Amino acid sequence: MTSRRERERLGLYVHIPFCSAICNYCNFNRGLFDAEVKQRYVDALVQEIAAARRDGQPDAADTIFFGGGTPSLLSADDVQRVIDACAASFTLSADTEITLEANPETVTTELLRAFRRAGVNRLSFGVQSLRDDELKRLSRLHGADRARAAVAEARAAGFDNLSIDLMMWLPGQSPAQWLESVDGAIALAPDHLSLYMLEVYPNAPLRDEMARGHWSQAPDEDAEAMYLSAMERLEAAGLFQYEISNVARPGRESRHNLKYWLDGDWCGFGCGAHATRDGVRWKNVSATADYIDRVARGESLRTDERRLTPDERLGDALFTGLRLCSGLDLDEVNRRYGADVWGRYGDELEPFVEEGILIRDGSRLRLTRRGMLLANEVMAVFV
Numbered sequence: 001m002t003s004r005r006e007r008e009r010l011g012l013y014v015h016i017p018f019c020s021a022i023c024n025y026c027n028f029n030r031g032l033f034d035a036e037v038k039q040r041y042v043d044a045l046v047q048e049i050a051a052a053r054r055d056g057q058p059d060a061a062d063t064i065f066f067g068g069g070t071p072s073l074l075s076a077d078d079v080q081r082v083i084d085a086c087a088a089s090f091t092l093s094a095d096t097e098i099t100l101e102a103n104p105e106t107v108t109t110e111l112l113r114a115f116r117r118a119g120v121n122r123l124s125f126g127v128q129s130l131r132d133d134e135l136k137r138l139s140r141l142h143g144a145d146r147a148r149a150a151v152a153e154a155r156a157a158g159f160d161n162l163s164i165d166l167m168m169w170l171p172g173q174s175p176a177q178w179l180e181s182v183d184g185a186i187a188l189a190p191d192h193l194s195l196y197m198l199e200v201y202p203n204a205p206l207r208d209e210m211a212r213g214h215w216s217q218a219p220d221e222d223a224e225a226m227y228l229s230a231m232e233r234l235e236a237a238g239l240f241q242y243e244i245s246n247v248a249r250p251g252r253e254s255r256h257n258l259k260y261w262l263d264g265d266w267c268g269f270g271c272g273a274h275a276t277r278d279g280v281r282w283k284n285v286s287a288t289a290d291y292i293d294r295v296a297r298g299e300s301l302r303t304d305e306r307r308l309t310p311d312e313r314l315g316d317a318l319f320t321g322l323r324l325c326s327g328l329d330l331d332e333v334n335r336r337y338g339a340d341v342w343g344r345y346g347d348e349l350e351p352f353v354e355e356g357i358l359i360r361d362g363s364r365l366r367l368t369r370r371g372m373l374l375a376n377e378v379m380a381v382f383v
Contacts, residue, residue: 019032
């Protein structure tokens with residue numbers, strides 16, 4: 001991983017808010033697909049990106065990430081227009097990583113080939129589970145066989161950088177059932193895998209469905225076993241952990257997401273997209289219609305814009321950097337922020353070192369794998 005490069009060049013995030021159906025657990029900024037609204041939205045995206053070009057030399061960027069929502073509901077021409085707009089407003093490196101999130105039921109080999117021709121070179125499939133009963137419980141539209149077929153279609157379309165998302169700690173899920181999905185994912189030979197623990201939000205329909213169905217999430221000790229056993233199996237299969245929730249084959253780490261974890265800068269385009277540049281953070285308006293209308297009227301899209309204080313920037317760097325398996329280089333943090341991290345927080349962090357949750361090795365500070373399950377407790381020190 002080239003931390004300096006990931007920090008110095010911008011990442012470009014493009015939010016696509018459309019979905020074929022709304023999953024019962026989702027808390028993201030999204031809505032149902034409408035072809036006419038989608039076209040107006042893409043027009044607005046292109047206009048917003050065009051307005052981002054600064055005077056003089058365009059800023060350098062080396063990642064574009066289409067997130068959502070379900071970006072694979074776009075046509076290849078839509079994706080091409082957005083990529084071309086990015087290339088016109090930013091100086092893209094020759095090896096720019098261009099990721100598209102996709103749901104298995106939305107793609108075909110032909111569409112994936114068209115995405116590849118448009119410039120997409122990394123796919124991230126929202127598989128979530130390889131058990132049909134779990135997918136149904138999550139109100140996903142695809143089944144396990146469709147997920148497997150989508151991966152095969154992506155390979156046939158020429159994608160050699162492919163990621164899969166899985167969710168653990170699902171309602172009614174046992175550790176053995178979770179490992180079925182892990183082993184099934186390993187059999188698909190992805191280049192990258194993201195493992196997320198399900199968080200049931202208070203207003204999520206899934207919460208009511210869990211009550212009606214008498215489903216519950218496994219005890220905390222089972223969730224811990226799910227996490228640790230999955231990481232062991234994935235590592236044995238050549239997928240090495242590099243962040244709390246992410247594993248990859250060597251050289252296939254998500255370069256875009258590393259910008260978040262390595263204290264880099266990024267621009268966000270589309271409704272609800274967040275951005276951080278030069279110590280300033282903001283987000284765009286969340287509602288799709290409001291976003292489209294504001295772009296058409298030439299009005300500001302930004303809400304919650306503010307300059308971060310030095311302590312906030314330091315805290316963010318510590319929070320995000322500690323998520324990485326490589327951890328924090330305390331000397332580098334000191335050079336960037338003029339902060340003696342151990343001098344400031346050492347008394348509170350030392351008990352975590354003694355308990356085997358943190359490792360301090362010279363100037364590096366990192367969580368153990370078991371410690372990653374307690375990351376929030378460690379990071380609370382920095383609040």
